[in-house]
Amino acid sequence: MQPLTSDPRRVIYQRPELLADTSTHYCPGCGHGIIHRLVAELLDEMHLGPTTIAVASVGCSVFAYDYLAVDFVEAPHGRAPAVATGVRRVRPDAFVFTYQGDGDLAAIGTAEIVHAAARGERISVIFVNNGIYGMTGGQMAPTTLLGQRTTSSPGGREASTAGYPIPITEMLALLPGVSYAARGSIADPQWIGRTKAMLRRAFEVQLAGGGMSLVEVLSTCPVGWGLTATESMEHLAHDVVQTYPLGVLVDRAKDVTAAGED
Amino acid sequence: MAIAVQPIKSGMNVRDTFEPLDIDVDRCKGCGLCVSICPKEILELDVSIVNELGYHPVRLADATACTSCALCARICPDAVFAVFARPRGI
Amino acid sequence: MATDVAVDSTRREDDIVRPILMKGNEAMAEAAIQAGCDAYFGYPITPQAELLEWMARRMPELGRVFVQAESELAAINMALGAAATGARVLVSSSSPGISLMAEGMSYLAGSELPMVLIDVMRGGPGLGSIGPSQSDYFQATKGHGHGDYRVPVLAPSSIAEAVELTADAFEIAERYRTPVIILADGVMGQAMEPVVPVYRMPARTPGGWELSGAVDRPPRVVRSLHLRPEDLEAHNRRLQAKFAAIADREVRWAGEHLEDAEIVIVAYGTSARVARTAIERAHEQGLRAGLFRPISLWPFPAAELSGIARDARAIVVVEMSAGQMVEDVRLAVEGRTPVFFHGRTGGMVPTPGEVVDAVSRAWALTEEIRCNR
Numbered sequence: 001m002q003p004l005t006s007d008p009r010r011v012i013y014q015r016p017e018l019l020a021d022t023s024t025h026y027c028p029g030c031g032h033g034i035i036h037r038l039v040a041e042l043l044d045e046m047h048l049g050p051t052t053i054a055v056a057s058v059g060c061s062v063f064a065y066d067y068l069a070v071d072f073v074e075a076p077h078g079r080a081p082a083v084a085t086g087v088r089r090v091r092p093d094a095f096v097f098t099y100q101g102d103g104d105l106a107a108i109g110t111a112e113i114v115h116a117a118a119r120g121e122r123i124s125v126i127f128v129n130n131g132i133y134g135m136t137g138g139q140m141a142p143t144t145l146l147g148q149r150t151t152s153s154p155g156g157r158e159a160s161t162a163g164y165p166i167p168i169t170e171m172l173a174l175l176p177g178v179s180y181a182a183r184g185s186i187a188d189p190q191w192i193g194r195t196k197a198m199l200r201r202a203f204e205v206q207l208a209g210g211g212m213s214l215v216e217v218l219s220t221c222p223v224g225w226g227l228t229a230t231e232s233m234e235h236l237a238h239d240v241v242q243t244y245p246l247g248v249l250v251d252r253a254k255d256v257t258a259a260g261e262d
Numbered sequence: 263m264a265i266a267v268q269p270i271k272s273g274m275n276v277r278d279t280f281e282p283l284d285i286d287v288d289r290c291k292g293c294g295l296c297v298s299i300c301p302k303e304i305l306e307l308d309v310s311i312v313n314e315l316g317y318h319p320v321r322l323a324d325a326t327a328c329t330s331c332a333l334c335a336r337i338c339p340d341a342v343f344a345v346f347a348r349p350r351g352i
Numbered sequence: 353m354a355t356d357v358a359v360d361s362t363r364r365e366d367d368i369v370r371p372i373l374m375k376g377n378e379a380m381a382e383a384a385i386q387a388g389c390d391a392y393f394g395y396p397i398t399p400q401a402e403l404l405e406w407m408a409r410r411m412p413e414l415g416r417v418f419v420q421a422e423s424e425l426a427a428i429n430m431a432l433g434a435a436a437t438g439a440r441v442l443v444s445s446s447s448p449g450i451s452l453m454a455e456g457m458s459y460l461a462g463s464e465l466p467m468v469l470i471d472v473m474r475g476g477p478g479l480g481s482i483g484p485s486q487s488d489y490f491q492a493t494k495g496h497g498h499g500d501y502r503v504p505v506l507a508p509s510s511i512a513e514a515v516e517l518t519a520d521a522f523e524i525a526e527r528y529r530t531p532v533i534i535l536a537d538g539v540m541g542q543a544m545e546p547v548v549p550v551y552r553m554p555a556r557t558p559g560g561w562e563l564s565g566a567v568d569r570p571p572r573v574v575r576s577l578h579l580r581p582e583d584l585e586a587h588n589r590r591l592q593a594k595f596a597a598i599a600d601r602e603v604r605w606a607g608e609h610l611e612d613a614e615i616v617i618v619a620y621g622t623s624a625r626v627a628r629t630a631i632e633r634a635h636e637q638g639l640r641a642g643l644f645r646p647i648s649l650w651p652f653p654a655a656e657l658s659g660i661a662r663d664a665r666a667i668v669v670v671e672m673s674a675g676q677m678v679e680d681v682r683l684a685v686e687g688r689t690p691v692f693f694h695g696r697t698g699g700m701v702p703t704p705g706e707v708v709d710a711v712s713r714a715w716a717l718t719e720e721i722r723c724n725r
Contacts, residue, residue, distance in 0.1 A: 010347040010349075011344065016341070023315060028291035028292055028294075028317065033341075049566060050565050050568075053437065053564070065573045071566050071571050072572075072574070073574040074463065075432070076432075079456075082427075083432050085419065085433065086434035086435070086436075086441075087563070090391050090417055091564070094564075094565055111426065112426055112429070188299070188337075229293040229295050
């Protein structure tokens with residue numbers, strides 16, 4: 001949208017600057033749209049656009065570089081934390097984040113995230129968990145709930161053959177290299193606001209020189225789940241949180257103040 | 263008095279009567295999240311329109327009832343809304 | 353960026369720089385450092401662990417980046433990230449680790465990122481052995497990952513040559529925005545030879561694609577995904593044009609005793625050194641043998657070999673493999689000259705005696721053919 005400079009109305013909310021002025025390929029009601037918006041808002045508010053080198057991953061969000069107007073490098077599936085490590089080590093002054101889905105981070109990329117966390121890489125990881133592989137047509141993910149039907153668990157996920165949903169963020173929070181780990185959700189505006197605060201904290205931890213900061217955001221996949229957008233939000237709020245409780249898992253950077261404050 | 267909200271596109275001039283919401287009609291995917299979340303229940307999908315993306319976009323059915331709470335903007339995955347504060351007395 | 357290690361360009365003509373004895377892995381590592389390498393990512397694997405260890409000590413000394421990654425898969429991806437910002441990046445590994453890097457190589461090629469990979473070949477397939485081999489010629493020149501791409505491959509046959517080619521590799525990588533492989537083997541990695549410690553640091557020219565934060569410019573994206581078929585075809589055409597340019601300008605080879613050679617031995621790397629000794633012995637026996645030594649395995653010096661083959665009675669290809677480069681030799685020669693092969697696998701190195709025997713056999717067999725006409 002054009003800036004409404006001649007508009008006398010007082011703005012409560014408008015589209016963030018760093019959110020590209022284009023339609024996205026995301027399905028109607030997809031949580032990625034909300035999360036991209038939060039990231040763009042924060043990058044705007046914290047003036048991080050000029051210093052950001054972000055790492056896109058593989059999944060529905062593979063086109064994140066078309067929607068967030070910052071420098072981006074595409075990583076192979078799962079490798080974003082390693083790619084981000086390479087960026088971070090040669091560019092100590094950059095603001096570096098990865099944006100990854102559940103398959104990318106907790107299936108094919110498990111080794112990379114664990115070791116980037118173990119090394120305490122000064123990067124922020126935005127982990128979008130919608131319990132399904134959306135881009136490839138709705139297959140089971142490592143975070144798919146028990147009993148959940150997907151195209152590769154048509155009878156519902158059974159623990160005996162397909163194991164249990166993996167609490168990867170709880171696992172990572174054990175590592176001293178993880179300075180901040182939290183789980184938010186986009187299920188309703190209140191939690192959207194809290195999640196934005198978690199992302200802000202994660203970014204602040206990076207700016208203050210902490211180790212890895214990780215925010216898992218429970219998100220929706222209406223098409224994959226076979227629900228309407230509104231039903232998907234309800235499923236998130238009532239069912240998914242039973243397996244993946246919300247809140248701050250660890251904050252080892254408690255004495256870190258916000259960037260710019262002293 | 264009901265004021266019909268005219269959806270804006272880039273380059274259009276904003277009119278003088280107060281509109282609490284600007285809706286980017288051709289970005290809306292008709293997901294309905296805003297319709298569900300609006301506490302005043304004044305948003306609806308306009309089934310008389312099919313936008314460029316092929317969806318029925320949202321419209322503000324009663325602008326006078328809008329309190330500019332911006333919950334619609336907060337939940338919209340496509341950043342379709344710009345929200346403005348209602349000036350005093352209007 | 354690395355600018356703090358001075359290359360001694362003030363050396364006077366009459367200065368004698370004494371050679372120092374260096375292990376191949378360490379010499380290549382130091383050559384990369386002196387060439388301005390900003391970052392090294394690797395994982396321990398025999399027979400190149402010393403390269404990683406040298407970097408572990410030297411890079412922090414110089415304030416540069418060293419990371420021992422959790423796997424070769426992670427290492428190549430760290431390299432991808434660093435290369436995307438315009439850093440001069442080195443990765444090294446050996447055969448099983450190179451297999452893990454195949455995915456990364458495809459992405460590096462598709463994203464057009466410069467990088468140097470030192471591959472110290474060992475016995476395969478699978479876990480194989482830690483002995484030297486040349487059984488990754490296919491992997492290096494025709495593998496590694498998916499898609500229509502080629503990668504320049506340089507094959508030194510001495511440690512001193514490896515030092516030179518390391519600087520060349522960075523230059524080629526940046527000139528064409530491509531990963532470049534230096535293909536060595538376990539003998540070269542582990543042996544110690546005199547090296548004159550005079551190095552070269554190629555100049556840097558930013559290309560306007562590097563990620564550095566979108567200050568006062570539109571954001572840049574480094575990627576290999578082009579979903580629309582028309583876009584990906586156009587991208588592939590550009591890549592092919594690049595490979596054609598490399599094929600045009602970066603062929604490297606060396607010849608010895610080719611002027612009147614009846615039998616031309618084609619060998620690279622350590623096999624070429626064995627061949628050299630074999631040629632001396634062959635000459636003593638009155639056999640006119642010469643050596644055609646490809647230095648660039650891709651682009652393969654096909655035209656040059658074809659020309660030389662025309663005047664030869666037979667070609668004998670010697671490799672530490674079951675026969676990989678021999679296929680490119682046959683393609684180059686196009687059936688005009690008989691091609692024979694002698695190879696050892698499993699970490700075994702051919703002996704000069706074996707090569708002389710192969711040359712004699714080739715001579716005898718071609719004599720039979722001529723007599724039977």
